[in-house]
Amino acid sequence: MQESFRDYMMAQAGITAEQWELIVSLIQEKTVPKGTILLRQGDICSEVYFVTTGLLRSYTVDDSGKEHILQFSAENWWIADRNSFYYGEPSLFFVDVIEDARITILDHDFETRIQEIAPSYTRFNTRALHNAIRFMQRRINLLLSAGAEERYLDFISLYPNVTLRVPQWMIASYLGITPESLSRVRRELARRNFKPH
Protein backbone atom coordinates (compact mmCIF):
# COMPACT_ATOMS: atom_id res chain seq x y z
CA MET A 1 0.00 0.00 0.00
CA GLN A 2 0.99 3.58 -0.87
CA GLU A 3 4.40 2.47 -2.10
CA SER A 4 4.60 5.49 -4.28
CA PHE A 5 4.28 8.10 -1.58
CA ARG A 6 6.72 6.24 0.64
CA ASP A 7 9.24 6.09 -2.18
CA TYR A 8 8.73 9.75 -2.87
CA MET A 9 9.30 10.75 0.74
CA MET A 10 12.42 8.65 0.99
CA ALA A 11 13.87 9.91 -2.26
CA GLN A 12 12.82 13.55 -2.07
CA ALA A 13 12.51 14.35 1.60
CA GLY A 14 15.24 12.08 2.93
CA ILE A 15 12.90 10.10 5.13
CA THR A 16 14.42 6.87 6.45
CA ALA A 17 12.61 3.55 6.84
CA GLU A 18 12.60 4.05 10.62
CA GLN A 19 11.15 7.54 10.36
CA TRP A 20 8.55 6.25 7.95
CA GLU A 21 7.32 3.76 10.49
CA LEU A 22 6.76 6.59 12.94
CA ILE A 23 4.50 8.58 10.65
CA VAL A 24 2.85 6.00 8.45
CA SER A 25 -0.11 5.80 10.79
CA LEU A 26 -0.87 9.50 10.25
CA ILE A 27 -1.22 9.04 6.54
CA GLN A 28 -4.47 8.36 4.84
CA GLU A 29 -4.74 7.06 1.33
CA LYS A 30 -7.82 7.25 -0.78
CA THR A 31 -9.25 6.61 -4.21
CA VAL A 32 -11.32 9.53 -5.46
CA PRO A 33 -13.47 9.43 -8.58
CA LYS A 34 -13.55 12.09 -11.26
CA GLY A 35 -15.69 15.01 -10.20
CA THR A 36 -15.02 14.79 -6.48
CA ILE A 37 -14.58 18.18 -4.88
CA LEU A 38 -11.90 18.01 -2.21
CA LEU A 39 -11.88 21.67 -1.23
CA ARG A 40 -14.36 24.49 -1.69
CA GLN A 41 -13.79 28.23 -1.94
CA GLY A 42 -14.42 29.67 1.50
CA ASP A 43 -13.65 26.49 3.42
CA ILE A 44 -10.53 26.11 5.49
CA CYS A 45 -8.04 23.84 3.80
CA SER A 46 -7.06 21.32 6.44
CA GLU A 47 -5.43 18.71 4.23
CA VAL A 48 -2.68 18.58 1.67
CA TYR A 49 -2.97 16.07 -1.17
CA PHE A 50 -0.24 14.12 -2.84
CA VAL A 51 -1.29 12.61 -6.15
CA THR A 52 -0.16 9.03 -6.74
CA THR A 53 -2.18 8.48 -9.91
CA GLY A 54 -4.79 10.53 -11.72
CA LEU A 55 -5.22 14.25 -12.16
CA LEU A 56 -6.52 17.08 -10.00
CA ARG A 57 -6.84 20.82 -10.42
CA SER A 58 -7.34 23.94 -8.33
CA TYR A 59 -9.40 26.86 -9.60
CA THR A 60 -11.23 30.00 -8.59
CA VAL A 61 -14.70 31.03 -9.67
CA ASP A 62 -15.17 34.73 -10.28
CA ASP A 63 -18.26 36.90 -9.84
CA SER A 64 -19.51 36.16 -13.33
CA GLY A 65 -19.23 32.44 -12.69
CA LYS A 66 -16.12 31.89 -14.79
CA GLU A 67 -13.54 29.37 -13.67
CA HIS A 68 -9.84 30.23 -13.60
CA ILE A 69 -7.53 27.29 -13.20
CA LEU A 70 -4.53 27.92 -10.97
CA GLN A 71 -2.88 24.54 -11.09
CA PHE A 72 -3.03 21.06 -12.50
CA SER A 73 -1.64 18.27 -10.40
CA ALA A 74 -0.70 14.94 -11.90
CA GLU A 75 1.40 12.03 -10.60
CA ASN A 76 3.86 12.92 -7.84
CA TRP A 77 2.62 16.45 -7.41
CA TRP A 78 1.07 18.18 -4.46
CA ILE A 79 -2.10 20.14 -4.40
CA ALA A 80 -3.88 22.18 -1.73
CA ASP A 81 -4.46 25.78 -0.77
CA ARG A 82 -1.17 26.11 1.06
CA ASN A 83 -2.13 29.50 2.41
CA SER A 84 -5.40 28.38 3.80
CA PHE A 85 -3.67 25.34 5.27
CA TYR A 86 -0.84 27.37 6.71
CA TYR A 87 -2.62 30.50 7.88
CA GLY A 88 -5.98 28.91 8.64
CA GLU A 89 -7.74 31.40 6.39
CA PRO A 90 -10.73 30.56 4.18
CA SER A 91 -9.58 29.07 0.92
CA LEU A 92 -9.63 31.20 -2.21
CA PHE A 93 -10.21 28.27 -4.50
CA PHE A 94 -11.63 24.87 -5.23
CA VAL A 95 -9.76 21.61 -5.65
CA ASP A 96 -11.40 18.83 -7.62
CA VAL A 97 -10.65 15.62 -9.44
CA ILE A 98 -10.33 15.64 -13.23
CA GLU A 99 -9.32 12.01 -13.62
CA ASP A 100 -10.04 9.19 -11.17
CA ALA A 101 -7.18 9.49 -8.74
CA ARG A 102 -5.33 7.79 -5.96
CA ILE A 103 -4.24 10.38 -3.42
CA THR A 104 -2.38 10.52 -0.15
CA ILE A 105 -3.84 12.85 2.44
CA LEU A 106 -1.70 14.73 4.92
CA ASP A 107 -3.06 16.85 7.76
CA HIS A 108 -1.62 19.22 10.35
CA ASP A 109 -0.77 16.36 12.69
CA PHE A 110 1.34 14.85 9.98
CA GLU A 111 3.12 18.13 9.26
CA THR A 112 3.88 18.72 12.91
CA ARG A 113 4.96 15.19 13.63
CA ILE A 114 7.22 14.77 10.63
CA GLN A 115 9.03 17.99 11.37
CA GLU A 116 9.73 16.74 14.88
CA ILE A 117 10.95 13.41 13.57
CA ALA A 118 12.82 14.38 10.44
CA PRO A 119 14.72 17.64 10.10
CA SER A 120 15.34 16.73 6.48
CA TYR A 121 11.64 17.15 5.88
CA THR A 122 11.82 20.81 6.81
CA ARG A 123 14.58 21.34 4.28
CA PHE A 124 12.56 19.46 1.70
CA ASN A 125 9.58 21.64 2.44
CA THR A 126 11.61 24.80 1.97
CA ARG A 127 12.81 23.50 -1.35
CA ALA A 128 9.25 22.69 -2.38
CA LEU A 129 8.11 26.20 -1.49
CA HIS A 130 10.90 27.71 -3.54
CA ASN A 131 9.88 25.54 -6.39
CA ALA A 132 6.29 26.70 -6.16
CA ILE A 133 7.51 30.29 -6.21
CA ARG A 134 9.60 29.61 -9.26
CA PHE A 135 6.66 28.28 -11.20
CA MET A 136 4.41 31.13 -10.17
CA GLN A 137 7.00 33.72 -11.10
CA ARG A 138 7.39 32.20 -14.50
CA ARG A 139 3.66 32.25 -14.96
CA ILE A 140 3.25 35.86 -13.88
CA ASN A 141 5.97 36.89 -16.25
CA LEU A 142 4.27 35.03 -19.07
CA LEU A 143 0.89 36.57 -18.30
CA LEU A 144 2.49 40.01 -18.33
CA SER A 145 4.51 39.62 -21.47
CA ALA A 146 3.11 36.95 -23.76
CA GLY A 147 0.04 36.62 -25.97
CA ALA A 148 -2.22 33.62 -26.33
CA GLU A 149 -0.06 31.61 -28.70
CA GLU A 150 3.15 31.98 -26.73
CA ARG A 151 1.40 31.05 -23.50
CA TYR A 152 -0.02 27.94 -25.10
CA LEU A 153 3.33 26.86 -26.50
CA ASP A 154 4.91 27.41 -23.12
CA PHE A 155 2.20 25.33 -21.53
CA ILE A 156 2.53 22.31 -23.78
CA SER A 157 6.28 22.31 -23.44
CA LEU A 158 6.08 22.67 -19.66
CA TYR A 159 3.23 20.19 -19.15
CA PRO A 160 3.32 17.81 -22.13
CA ASN A 161 1.89 15.28 -19.80
CA VAL A 162 -1.17 17.27 -18.80
CA THR A 163 -1.88 18.65 -22.26
CA LEU A 164 -3.27 15.40 -23.61
CA ARG A 165 -5.29 14.51 -20.58
CA VAL A 166 -7.46 17.55 -19.95
CA PRO A 167 -10.17 19.08 -22.11
CA GLN A 168 -9.04 22.08 -24.09
CA TRP A 169 -11.31 24.49 -22.31
CA MET A 170 -9.42 23.78 -19.11
CA ILE A 171 -6.13 24.65 -20.73
CA ALA A 172 -7.74 27.82 -22.03
CA SER A 173 -8.90 28.58 -18.50
CA TYR A 174 -5.37 28.04 -17.21
CA LEU A 175 -3.95 30.31 -19.89
CA GLY A 176 -6.43 33.08 -19.23
CA ILE A 177 -8.10 32.95 -22.63
CA THR A 178 -11.42 31.63 -23.94
CA PRO A 179 -11.82 28.11 -25.39
CA GLU A 180 -12.69 29.72 -28.71
CA SER A 181 -9.44 31.64 -28.75
CA LEU A 182 -7.43 28.55 -27.92
CA SER A 183 -9.14 26.68 -30.71
CA ARG A 184 -8.11 29.43 -33.11
CA VAL A 185 -4.55 29.48 -31.82
CA ARG A 186 -4.35 25.76 -32.45
CA ARG A 187 -5.82 26.05 -35.93
CA GLU A 188 -3.23 28.69 -36.75
CA LEU A 189 -0.42 26.50 -35.40
CA ALA A 190 -1.69 23.56 -37.44
CA ARG A 191 -1.85 25.74 -40.55
CA ARG A 192 1.81 26.58 -40.06
CA ASN A 193 2.14 22.81 -39.64
CA PHE A 194 3.31 22.77 -36.10
CA LYS A 195 3.71 19.25 -34.65
CA PRO A 196 2.94 18.99 -30.96
CA HIS A 197 4.33 15.48 -30.29
Added chain:
Amino acid sequence: MQESFRDYMMAQAGITAEQWELIVSLIQEKTVPKGTILLRQGDICSEVYFVTTGLLRSYTVDDSGKEHILQFSAENWWIADRNSFYYGEPSLFFVDVIEDARITILDHDFETRIQEIAPSYTRFNTRALHNAIRFMQRRINLLLSAGAEERYLDFISLYPNVTLRVPQWMIASYLGITPESLSRVRRELARRNFKPH
Protein backbone atom coordinates in the same frame (compact mmCIF):
# COMPACT_ATOMS: atom_id res chain seq x y z
CA MET B 1 23.22 51.63 13.03
CA GLN B 2 20.71 49.38 11.25
CA GLU B 3 18.29 49.65 14.15
CA SER B 4 15.42 48.93 11.85
CA PHE B 5 16.61 45.58 10.58
CA ARG B 6 17.54 44.48 14.08
CA ASP B 7 14.10 45.42 15.34
CA TYR B 8 12.52 43.62 12.46
CA MET B 9 14.44 40.43 13.09
CA MET B 10 13.64 40.47 16.76
CA ALA B 11 9.97 41.17 16.23
CA GLN B 12 9.33 39.02 13.18
CA ALA B 13 11.90 36.26 13.31
CA GLY B 14 12.15 35.87 17.06
CA ILE B 15 15.85 36.68 17.17
CA THR B 16 17.15 37.43 20.67
CA ALA B 17 19.71 40.06 21.58
CA GLU B 18 22.29 37.32 22.15
CA GLN B 19 21.62 35.70 18.80
CA TRP B 20 21.83 39.09 17.16
CA GLU B 21 25.33 39.58 18.46
CA LEU B 22 26.37 36.34 16.81
CA ILE B 23 25.24 37.33 13.34
CA VAL B 24 25.55 41.10 13.28
CA SER B 25 29.03 40.86 11.82
CA LEU B 26 27.69 39.01 8.77
CA ILE B 27 25.35 41.83 7.91
CA GLN B 28 26.23 44.62 5.58
CA GLU B 29 24.31 47.83 5.36
CA LYS B 30 24.48 50.22 2.49
CA THR B 31 23.02 53.39 1.07
CA VAL B 32 22.20 53.03 -2.62
CA PRO B 33 21.19 55.93 -4.86
CA LYS B 34 18.29 55.90 -7.27
CA GLY B 35 19.19 54.09 -10.45
CA THR B 36 21.61 51.59 -8.93
CA ILE B 37 21.25 48.15 -10.41
CA LEU B 38 21.73 45.53 -7.72
CA LEU B 39 21.06 42.45 -9.82
CA ARG B 40 21.08 41.80 -13.55
CA GLN B 41 19.18 39.25 -15.59
CA GLY B 42 21.50 36.32 -16.16
CA ASP B 43 23.65 36.92 -13.11
CA ILE B 44 23.52 34.65 -10.10
CA CYS B 45 21.71 36.31 -7.23
CA SER B 46 24.03 35.93 -4.27
CA GLU B 47 22.45 38.46 -1.93
CA VAL B 48 19.06 39.15 -0.45
CA TYR B 49 18.10 42.75 0.27
CA PHE B 50 16.05 44.10 3.11
CA VAL B 51 14.80 47.62 2.53
CA THR B 52 15.07 49.96 5.52
CA THR B 53 14.12 53.12 3.66
CA GLY B 54 13.54 53.91 0.00
CA LEU B 55 12.07 51.89 -2.80
CA LEU B 56 13.32 49.10 -5.07
CA ARG B 57 11.81 47.01 -7.81
CA SER B 58 12.45 43.78 -9.68
CA TYR B 59 11.60 43.41 -13.36
CA THR B 60 12.21 41.36 -16.47
CA VAL B 61 13.01 42.70 -19.91
CA ASP B 62 11.46 40.79 -22.80
CA ASP B 63 12.75 40.22 -26.32
CA SER B 64 11.22 43.43 -27.60
CA GLY B 65 12.90 45.39 -24.81
CA LYS B 66 9.79 45.93 -22.72
CA GLU B 67 10.05 45.92 -18.94
CA HIS B 68 7.68 43.90 -16.80
CA ILE B 69 7.75 44.74 -13.14
CA LEU B 70 7.42 41.75 -10.84
CA GLN B 71 7.64 43.45 -7.48
CA PHE B 72 8.01 46.74 -5.68
CA SER B 73 9.79 46.72 -2.38
CA ALA B 74 9.39 49.55 0.09
CA GLU B 75 10.23 49.85 3.79
CA ASN B 76 10.51 46.55 5.67
CA TRP B 77 10.21 44.38 2.61
CA TRP B 78 12.61 41.93 1.07
CA ILE B 79 13.73 41.79 -2.49
CA ALA B 80 15.92 39.39 -4.47
CA ASP B 81 15.60 36.59 -6.96
CA ARG B 82 14.94 33.93 -4.37
CA ASN B 83 15.19 31.17 -6.91
CA SER B 84 18.51 32.27 -8.23
CA PHE B 85 19.71 32.70 -4.67
CA TYR B 86 18.39 29.35 -3.56
CA TYR B 87 19.07 27.17 -6.60
CA GLY B 88 22.14 29.02 -7.83
CA GLU B 89 20.59 29.49 -11.26
CA PRO B 90 20.99 32.61 -13.41
CA SER B 91 18.54 35.26 -12.41
CA LEU B 92 15.48 35.85 -14.54
CA PHE B 93 15.25 39.50 -13.63
CA PHE B 94 16.81 42.79 -12.65
CA VAL B 95 16.65 44.52 -9.30
CA ASP B 96 17.20 48.26 -9.17
CA VAL B 97 16.63 51.28 -6.99
CA ILE B 98 13.68 53.58 -7.67
CA GLU B 99 14.17 55.87 -4.69
CA ASP B 100 17.44 56.45 -2.82
CA ALA B 101 17.45 53.60 -0.36
CA ARG B 102 19.06 52.24 2.73
CA ILE B 103 19.32 48.47 2.48
CA THR B 104 20.59 45.57 4.51
CA ILE B 105 22.44 42.92 2.57
CA LEU B 106 22.33 39.25 3.51
CA ASP B 107 24.36 36.54 1.84
CA HIS B 108 24.54 32.76 1.97
CA ASP B 109 26.82 32.84 4.99
CA PHE B 110 24.21 34.77 6.86
CA GLU B 111 21.44 32.38 5.86
CA THR B 112 23.44 29.36 6.92
CA ARG B 113 24.66 30.85 10.14
CA ILE B 114 21.34 32.20 11.35
CA GLN B 115 19.65 28.90 10.76
CA GLU B 116 22.25 27.21 12.91
CA ILE B 117 21.86 29.78 15.64
CA ALA B 118 18.14 30.46 15.62
CA PRO B 119 15.56 27.77 14.83
CA SER B 120 12.92 30.47 14.99
CA TYR B 121 14.45 31.98 11.89
CA THR B 122 13.68 28.87 9.89
CA ARG B 123 10.06 29.10 10.95
CA PHE B 124 10.02 32.77 10.08
CA ASN B 125 11.45 31.98 6.67
CA THR B 126 8.77 29.40 6.01
CA ARG B 127 6.15 31.95 6.91
CA ALA B 128 7.75 34.49 4.60
CA LEU B 129 7.74 32.02 1.73
CA HIS B 130 4.08 31.27 2.31
CA ASN B 131 3.40 34.95 2.27
CA ALA B 132 5.19 35.38 -1.04
CA ILE B 133 3.11 32.56 -2.46
CA ARG B 134 -0.05 34.19 -1.22
CA PHE B 135 0.71 37.43 -2.99
CA MET B 136 1.67 35.73 -6.20
CA GLN B 137 -1.45 33.60 -6.19
CA ARG B 138 -3.60 36.66 -5.77
CA ARG B 139 -1.82 38.34 -8.63
CA ILE B 140 -2.14 35.38 -10.96
CA ASN B 141 -5.82 35.20 -10.23
CA LEU B 142 -6.19 38.89 -10.97
CA LEU B 143 -4.27 38.64 -14.22
CA LEU B 144 -6.51 35.76 -15.25
CA SER B 145 -9.80 37.28 -14.31
CA ALA B 146 -9.65 41.07 -14.19
CA GLY B 147 -9.37 43.88 -16.72
CA ALA B 148 -7.20 46.97 -16.51
CA GLU B 149 -9.43 49.00 -14.20
CA GLU B 150 -9.98 46.27 -11.67
CA ARG B 151 -6.27 45.48 -11.55
CA TYR B 152 -5.46 49.11 -10.96
CA LEU B 153 -8.01 49.45 -8.17
CA ASP B 154 -6.65 46.31 -6.56
CA PHE B 155 -3.16 47.71 -6.81
CA ILE B 156 -3.87 51.03 -5.16
CA SER B 157 -5.78 49.38 -2.36
CA LEU B 158 -3.05 46.79 -1.82
CA TYR B 159 -0.11 49.20 -2.17
CA PRO B 160 -1.45 52.66 -1.30
CA ASN B 161 2.02 53.40 -0.16
CA VAL B 162 3.77 52.57 -3.39
CA THR B 163 1.15 54.16 -5.64
CA LEU B 164 2.15 57.71 -4.87
CA ARG B 165 5.88 57.13 -5.01
CA VAL B 166 6.43 55.52 -8.38
CA PRO B 167 5.88 56.94 -11.87
CA GLN B 168 2.66 55.83 -13.46
CA TRP B 169 4.33 53.94 -16.22
CA MET B 170 5.85 51.60 -13.65
CA ILE B 171 2.45 50.84 -12.20
CA ALA B 172 1.25 50.16 -15.74
CA SER B 173 4.19 47.84 -16.23
CA TYR B 174 3.32 46.02 -13.00
CA LEU B 175 -0.30 45.68 -14.07
CA GLY B 176 0.57 44.37 -17.50
CA ILE B 177 -0.93 47.28 -19.43
CA THR B 178 0.52 50.25 -21.32
CA PRO B 179 1.01 53.66 -19.70
CA GLU B 180 -1.53 55.07 -22.16
CA SER B 181 -4.14 52.58 -21.03
CA LEU B 182 -3.49 53.36 -17.39
CA SER B 183 -3.85 57.04 -18.10
CA ARG B 184 -7.25 56.38 -19.67
CA VAL B 185 -8.34 54.15 -16.82
CA ARG B 186 -7.51 56.96 -14.43
CA ARG B 187 -9.31 59.56 -16.51
CA GLU B 188 -12.38 57.35 -16.54
CA LEU B 189 -12.19 56.84 -12.78
CA ALA B 190 -11.85 60.59 -12.28
CA ARG B 191 -14.84 61.22 -14.52
CA ARG B 192 -16.92 58.95 -12.32
CA ASN B 193 -15.38 61.04 -9.52
CA PHE B 194 -13.49 58.32 -7.82
CA LYS B 195 -11.36 59.55 -4.89
CA PRO B 196 -8.16 57.59 -4.37
CA HIS B 197 -7.27 58.84 -0.86
Added chain:
DNA sequence: CGAGCGCTTGATTGAGTTCAAAAATCGTGG
Protein backbone atom coordinates in the same frame (compact mmCIF):
# COMPACT_ATOMS: atom_id res chain seq x y z
C1' DC C 1 16.04 78.13 -20.25
C1' DG C 2 15.84 74.34 -23.03
C1' DA C 3 15.97 69.24 -23.44
C1' DG C 4 14.09 65.24 -21.91
C1' DC C 5 10.90 62.62 -19.51
C1' DG C 6 6.39 61.49 -18.06
C1' DC C 7 1.62 62.07 -18.72
C1' DT C 8 -2.31 62.89 -21.61
C1' DT C 9 -5.20 62.75 -25.65
C1' DG C 10 -6.71 61.33 -30.20
C1' DA C 11 -7.06 58.20 -34.13
C1' DT C 12 -6.41 53.75 -35.63
C1' DT C 13 -5.45 48.96 -35.34
C1' DG C 14 -5.57 44.45 -33.59
C1' DA C 15 -5.86 40.50 -30.45
C1' DG C 16 -9.07 38.30 -28.10
C1' DT C 17 -14.08 38.12 -26.51
C1' DT C 18 -18.82 37.30 -27.13
C1' DC C 19 -22.67 35.24 -29.09
C1' DA C 20 -24.56 31.83 -31.94
C1' DA C 21 -24.65 27.60 -34.17
C1' DA C 22 -22.68 23.56 -36.45
C1' DA C 23 -19.51 19.63 -36.22
C1' DA C 24 -16.98 16.31 -33.68
C1' DT C 25 -16.20 13.50 -29.73
C1' DC C 26 -17.37 11.16 -25.59
C1' DG C 27 -19.77 8.21 -22.55
C1' DT C 28 -23.53 5.65 -21.08
C1' DG C 29 -27.53 2.81 -21.16
C1' DG C 30 -30.20 -0.20 -23.81
Added chain:
DNA sequence: CCACGATTTTTGAACTCAATCAAGCGCTCG
Protein backbone atom coordinates in the same frame (compact mmCIF):
# COMPACT_ATOMS: atom_id res chain seq x y z
C1' DC D 1 -21.91 -2.70 -29.81
C1' DC D 2 -24.67 0.85 -31.26
C1' DA D 3 -27.34 4.99 -30.60
C1' DC D 4 -28.42 9.00 -28.53
C1' DG D 5 -27.68 12.89 -25.54
C1' DA D 6 -24.30 15.69 -23.57
C1' DT D 7 -20.11 17.79 -23.72
C1' DT D 8 -16.33 19.68 -26.23
C1' DT D 9 -14.38 21.78 -30.15
C1' DT D 10 -14.70 24.41 -34.17
C1' DT D 11 -16.17 28.17 -37.08
C1' DG D 12 -18.18 32.64 -38.25
C1' DA D 13 -19.47 37.49 -37.53
C1' DA D 14 -19.75 41.43 -34.73
C1' DC D 15 -17.83 43.76 -31.13
C1' DT D 16 -14.64 45.49 -27.25
C1' DC D 17 -10.88 46.49 -24.67
C1' DA D 18 -6.40 47.56 -24.78
C1' DA D 19 -2.21 48.36 -27.82
C1' DT D 20 0.02 51.14 -31.03
C1' DC D 21 1.32 55.25 -33.28
C1' DA D 22 1.66 60.07 -33.16
C1' DA D 23 1.44 64.55 -31.34
C1' DG D 24 1.22 68.03 -27.65
C1' DC D 25 1.62 69.59 -22.92
C1' DG D 26 3.89 70.45 -18.50
C1' DC D 27 7.42 69.84 -15.36
C1' DT D 28 11.91 69.19 -13.59
C1' DC D 29 16.62 69.33 -13.36
C1' DG D 30 21.00 70.13 -15.34
